[in-house]
Amino acid sequence: MFIDFLFYLRERGIKVSLTEWLPLLRSLVEGHARANLTVFYHLARALLVKRETLYDLYDQAFAEFFEGVDRQFDLDEELLDWLNNPILPRELSEEERAALQALDLDELRKRFDERLREQKERHDGGNRWIGTGGTSPFGHGGTHPTGIRIGGAGGGRSAVQVASDRRFRNLRSDRVLDTRQIGLALRRLRRLGKDEGPEELDLDATIDGSARNGGEIELIFGPPRKNRIKLLLLIDVGGSMDPHADLCERLFSAAHAANHFQHFEWRFFHNCPYERLYTDIYRRQGDLTTDILKRVDRTWSVVFTGDAWMSPFELTHAGGAIDLYHDNRDTGLTWLRRFRERCPNSVWLNPEPRRIWNAPSARLIREVFPMFELTLDGLSEAVDVIAGRRSNQSLDPSVNPWTH
Amino acid sequence: MSFQQFTGTEKYLASPELRDAVNVAIALERPLLIKGEPGTGKTVLAEAVAEGLGLELLTWNVKSTSKGRDGLYVYDTVERLNDARFGDRDIRDIQRYIKLGPLGSSFRTPKRVVLLIDEIDKADMEFPNDLLHELDRMSFTIDETSETVTAEHRPIVIVTSNNEKELPDAFLRRCVFHYISFPDREMMTDIVRVHHPKLEDELLRQVLIAFYWLRDQTEVRKRPSTSELIDWIAALRRAGIDKKAIEENLPFLGVLLKHEQDHEWISGARGRRTVLH
Structure with missing residues (x-):
């Protein structure tokens, strides 16, 4: 179920790579989400979504995915499930494969167990569980019959509610433009005549090369760099x-x-x-x-x-x-x-x-x-x-x- | 080490989202990329993180001519050339002409530091990619002397961007990203209170009504920012302007609006403003 969130984001058009997903796992294993869906919402966004223009899409996907489950969703449980049965996307890029190799699953499991044990012993919302200020590691504001209430900062609104607000609608890139944005887009409009015309003296490179030579002149030529659009x-x-x-x-x-x-x-x-x-x-x-x-x-x-x-x-x-x-x-x-x-x-x-x-x-x-x-x-x-x-x-x- | 290290400072109020982003970046030792409208406190955040954690801050102000290597080190060839021609110093020792840049220095410091790479988007498109390797490995080699510099303490790296250019995907994938959205009225009230603790409630309310009204005008070309609001309030207070005047004729508008067209437009639109009360 947990990994489904990754696939869901991808389906909705947020191209999350494994290079980004694995650090999120690490962060959850370390307990950074504090068993709180609102914090998870922040962490996942910071680690998986790299453009503000995608924030709105993320909000929509998050709300859809966690709608209805936000009251029972237990991050630690989900994480444990995944660690016992680590499913990952099949097609991986070079970079993703390297990231996967760098990740030691056994080590991750060990860290996770350690944390859970620690959590049971301390049970006081100490160092690792700051933010709730409560006494139970799972508590957050109010209590839930199962002892886990996820979402809702200080009895406020749940992560799903926050996501449903779609506060970032205005940042979407499929909306119309202002002058500066158009200017930025037009800046990408350059075709450099790299392979045409005679080479030109690259003055900066020449000066630098000569200085490196201890003063012996070295002439450096390069292709002309003029936009031909x-x-x-x-x-x-x-x-x-x-x-x-x-x-x-x-x-x-x-x-x-x-x-x-x-x-x-x-x-x-x-x-x-x-x-x-x-x-x-x-x-x-x-x-x-x-x-x-x-x-x-x-x-x-x-x-x-x-x-x-x-x-x-x-x-x-x-x-x-x-x-x-x-x-x-x-x-x-x-x-x-x-x-x-x-x-x-x-x-x-x-x-x-x-x-x-x-x-x-x-x-x-x-x-x-x-x-x-x-x-x-x-x-x-x-x-x-x-x-x-x-x-x-x-x-x-x-x-x-x-x-x- | 605990997760929640950074909680904001007395002068810098960080939203819970921003706090989580900062802390996860610190915990995972990844660069934190911050974007947001001008004046939302991107640069100030780095100062606040350094202050909040009691660390030193190193700043690398990126310019359009900056090269990735400049941040690591600069080989001062001109000085060496001068020494070769006129000086009497020993020019065989290249080491003395190697000067570490901000990124290079942040690897060499005896204590962990906060490194701010400010306005990374000003430089060439390829600039962020040139830094990838060094930021990942936290080490680099000085070609001229074959010396390898490795970070003893990984610096906390905060990168800001004003969206002038798209940043490369490979770079984005390695960053923790946060977009500072423009503060809402409630958050803004808190922010103003930090800077103007003695401001009367009613005056603040009026000022914010006027300020957000201005920002809501789609015809305004450059929307006023938080820092401009703080300056505006300072100007109003120094002149001793009362709330009635703010409601009626928006004094010192030049502090908020910087375009001539915006001024012209606002003077025409003011009549329509009363509807909003």
């Missing part, structure tokens, strides 16, 4: 995008502030790009899209930002553009495909959550560009596509739209 940001403005204006503004200002791109340009459009792309959000001034397409090439990445929410005609029909006076000769999809052909490493960021991407227009666009949510997770994935660390596949048209 060129970014064209195209933002949908107006209409259904109004509620997302603030978010898009943040993306824009973060991209603008990031000064590590080789080139950065931006344009605006409404719903779908056609012959013209605009430099102002009122879409009065702009350039011909063909001119922009001529300027960019495979080394550029185009990031479309829009809700992909429109009438399908705006994509599939000549003259389908939303603005009545605008009679486009080429369909919206044609324009999108031109961008995709010209700059294969392009993505579409959607500020709407994935679950409502089933609109026909969104689906059509996803068949041209890989689409990501404009959240911390989505942006990271998109960044990986642009940097070439992840496949840039768009949606396969034969896939059932309702399952994706």
Whole structure:
């Protein structure tokens, strides 16, 4: 049962490794949890969960797992069971195997027995059982018929109740972003031209090498370290995008502030790009899209930002553009495909959550560009596509739209 | 040795979660990684742990140019070069040009110390990985002299991060992690009391209403932190401002808000504020 908690956390998406699980065992064997589920909740979180963005997931998993059992759950009993029958995950990484080898199960059992014995003798909440201040090692605030009451700090709320509060909901990374977070995500957007161009004199290494030589000059060369990412940001403005204006503004200002791109340009459009792309959000001034397409090439990445929410005609029909006076000769999809052909490493960021991407227009666009949510997770994935660390596949048209 | 060694100090109130995290890190001899909003007392925690346990504190302030090796030792080649050209010192003894960094020194001290590695995320992405081996084994070798330095007493290592960069997974797996969440009103009342013991109850209540109202405004770009609140109260008290004034016009707002846009926005939003009372 105890080990099930590990598997449960993994199932819920918290990738706990054995390198982290074993120290938790050691800590429990030493009695750090003080037979108290609230303390166990703290310890397990400190040792198993390494990102605050996962705290909420942990809270949910903890509450679900211990719901109903928190009154009878005896950590020592569980631990004893496990020590007598140590089940572990089957697939182990190199690092985990090493951690497992370093762990001496017999020693662990011995320590555990020792502690239990000590606990029985002393029975006074002394050194090892601080925190309860009570007289019984198992007591905590109130008493339970079996003598074990777990959870509840000083008669307060139980660990499960605390976990159910989901205090860390705001820290989740699948929520939308602020400028700094976007900036951080964009920072990962660098592709260094390691294997291209002539080597450059590495001044620092040269000085250091010469000094180490006692003053004899030693020239050291290395690959140039310049970021080669060129970014064209195209933002949908107006209409259904109004509620997302603030978010898009943040993306824009973060991209603008990031000064590590080789080139950065931006344009605006409404719903779908056609012959013209605009430099102002009122879409009065702009350039011909063909001119922009001529300027960019495979080394550029185009990031479309829009809700992909429109009438399908705006994509599939000549003259389908939303603005009545605008009679486009080429369909919206044609324009999108031109961008995709010209700059294969392009993505579409959607500020709407994935679950409502089933609109026909969104689906059509996803068949041209890989689409990501404009959240911390989505942006990271998109960044990986642009940097070439992840496949840039768009949606396969034969896939059932309702399952994706 | 008992588990619950650290319980906070007079000046530093640690939540039970934080206490458990600190103590498990000490007991398992693993680095404790602390994250949290600016101003939630990440750096101060290390001071409090050192004070609470009666240990010395060594600090390594990480900068964007820091290298993992700098923390262990620096081979002062420039000094040796100077000595070679102008000095009359014996430059054959490289030992004298080796200077231990904060991590290296923490291995060499006669007593156990607390080592604070402050703002680890400022350095290069690979920086934390470069330290893994030394933090695990608590020993390192000085290449130039082939000398091995091994820790006599494993230091208590506290690492802080401001989330500027993602830390590598291998490093995270070896750490005990705690995120200091922003204190709620109750905890904040206790914290303020530590710094301003003589503050009137009613004034404190008003100040906190205003403070949390400000933090709740999603349009505020930089949300005020605990340390800024403490400073604000100090400013209010020194000026002898009464509670009525706080309710009405939020004096010395510059202590709390540092962005011009935030000031503009707040002056517009103040009308809406009365709803909250």
